[in-house]
Amino acid sequence: MSSNELIKIFLSEDVGAPAYKVVRALAERGSASAIELSRHTGLAKSTMSALVAELKDASVIIEPEPSKDARASSRGRPAVQLSLNPQAGTSVGVLPGPDFIGIALVDAAHGIRDERSVEIKPNYSVDQGVEAVAELVQQAYAATGLQRETLLGVGLAMPGPFNHRTGVMLRSTLLPNWVDLDIGAHFAKRFDVPVIADNESNCAAIAEMTWGAALGQQDFLYAKFDEGVGGAVIVDGRVLRGALGAAGEIGHFMVDPDGPLCTCGSRGCLEAMMRWDAIVRPARALFGENITFPQIAGRAQEGDPGCVRLISDAAAAAGRALAGICAVLNPPLIVVGGRYVLAGEVFLRAMQESFDRHFHIRDQTDGGSVTPIVAGTFSNNRDSTLGAVGLVLREKPFTRSA
Ligand SMILES: [Zn+2]
Known part of the structure; x- marks a missing residue:
């Protein structure tokens, strides 16, 4: 297998x-034509076709998917899509949760091949986490028939602010035993491949x-609105990290x-106004002690007036905050994740209305917002595990075994 080019x-x-x-x-894009690759890499088209x-x-x-039509119509410069060989390269993404560990196994052509998780006792150590991950990874390769030797790297989605320069998580209420450690080094002991970590929102x-x-x-x-509030800024296809890796922390x-x-x-802070606790506490007066945030979000979507009020007030605060942030960044799009999205349009529409009211550029479009806010594709924790795979495919490792 050492001959894997x-x-x-x-x-x-x-x-x-x-x-x-x-x-x-290609690792970053999944697939591209030779012409797109020339444009992106700056390599001449003739060099590209030989390469x-x-x-x-x-x-x-x-x-x-070789297309005969595309070939016939474009001698020497096939418009067909190219991708990395999915059998020759694979990546693993890991989300170490408070009481579970989730992984995803993805091939180099961006095919999602396996996703699985296991429960683990809270307050587990990094090394216990590493062992659980190793077990899951072995199961994933066995289930898919892919070769473990094709592993290109392991990505980690950390539930706390993460300094990408030092490879250290600065604080975390969910994984207190993982703070201030060289997490990559612990993983590198078990996985002889590059290990890359970043915070969950990125x-x-x-x-x-x-x-x-x-x-x-x-x-x-x-913007991620879940138990807490986080976010990320993407500029030119790259995560903006800032001096301490805290760029995009919109919660504060x-x-x-x-x-x-x-x-x-x-x-x-936005997080102080939106954290689940701040929503659940007043809801108890109406619905009893056992009401949970996902239930409140669900009832809001069904039109319960008290739950609509709680969710739309939080959404209004979010819209105000996003308008302030966008006054600086002016992005063309805001993508929203986290379980607030369970409230559906009650949340999204109230946030968009508040955003449009507070954003300084208005009425430039016929009916739509100049900055559309859309729900993300992934719910719960899939965004983190898959994004951790994306780290391997797109980023440079912060640590690496010899
Ligand atoms: Zn704060």
Whole structure:
């Protein structure tokens, strides 16, 4: 298996090599024509066709669906789509949750081949997590018939602010035993491949960009409204990380200086107004002690007036915050994830109305908003595990075993 040319090129240090550029461009896109690859890599079209032929011979790339028409009409410059050989390269994404671990196994042509998870006792250590992941990964390869030796890298979606320069999670209420550790090094002991980590919201944005509602978008704002509030900023197809990896943390955007106290010590942060707790507490007066956030979201969608009020007030705060953020960034699209989306249009419409009321550019379009807010494709935790795979396919590792 050491003769796997795809892995050799993908993991090469020679980042200026034409083959490296082509393999990385395909890893990021899933598929592309030779002309698109020329445009993206800056390689001449003649160089590209020779290189494509070479990489096909080496089983690094394939033509997934060769179209006779496309071939006949374009001598020498086939418009057919190319992709990396799905049998030769695979990636694993991992979400270490508070009491479960989820993984996804994806091939190099972006085919989602397996997704599975296992329960684990809360407050588990990194090494216990690594062992559980290793077990799941083994099961996934066995179930799909893919070769474990084709693994290109492991991506991790971390439930807390993550410093991508140091590879350390700064804090996390969900995984307290994982804070301040070189997590990549722990994984590298078990997986002799590059390990790349990022926070969950950045991963979710990458999943939406690779498979979901932001497919093909180079610029957008991602906002996750779940138990907490997070987000990501995508510029030119890249995650904007900022000095400490905290770019896109929209949860601590201040909406009301006199608002409720936030866990960060400030007042009126968006997260302080939208965290589940802030919604569930007042709902108990109406529905009893056992009401949960997903139930409130569901009842709002069914039209219960009290639940509509709670969700639409939160949505109004979100719209106000997003309008402030977009006054700086002016993205063409906002993609929204997290379980607030369970409330459907009650949430999305109230947020869009509030956004449009507070955003400084108005009435430029006939009826639609200048900044549409759309629900993401992935619900629950799939966005994080798939986005963690996207890290492997799109990003450079922060750590790597010898
Ligand atoms: Zn805060």
